[in-house]
Amino acid sequence: MNTLLLIIITILPVSFLLQLFITEYLLFKKGIKISGTPPINRYVFYISKYSVVILWSGMILDALNFRIMSSLPKIQFLTYAGIFFYITGFTILYIGRFSLGKNFRYGLSNEKSGFVTDGIYKVSRNPMYFGLFLTFTGCVLFTFNILYLILALFITVVHHSIVLHEEKELRKRFGDTFEDYCKKVRRYI
Secondary structure, three states: OOHHHHHHHHHHHHHHHHHHHHHHHHHHHOOOOOEOEOOOOHHHHHHHHHHHHHHHHHHHHHHOOOOOOOOOOOOHHHHHHHHHHHHHHHHHHHHHHHHHHHHOOEOEOOOOOOOOOOHHHHOOOOHHHHHHHHHHHHHHHHHOOHHHHHHHHHHHHHHHHHHHHHHHHHHHHHHHHHHHHHHHOOOOO
16 A cells, blocks of 8 residues: 555544544633533443544554455455545545534533534535545445444444434524524535
């Protein structure tokens, strides 16, 4: 594998996770807690969040030719498609994250936060989740590993459930403003 590509595959999730931890620390110092209440069963919520890291780690390990379990024979076109989806997903994930600024929360906000509808949020109500789903697709296509496919499907189902619960809460908090937004902007794309 091309060294630059390997660096990109590794840097994208590592830097994303680092910026989450750094942001959480900086906002905490300002009295803003980004850890909210899980909108679904807390154990399922956190298992799905940590499973994302496992899936991304599997992509990195596979890129290093270290396979957790035997993969199906790779098809070059799908490998490249996987890289495309992975990079595109992270791009959307980063844009969505930075567009939220200090309004970003894990789970449901325990304090008043803003309602962001500009930038990428004019195109998707949940660009970060959509970006995540694209990274999962990339991981599965790149690794061609059945274990990662099962994990990606589990995470996607759980995260879609989280989205539905979060949107229900947004309807309560923002009422007609959120309803009007939903009429104009699709859930994912």
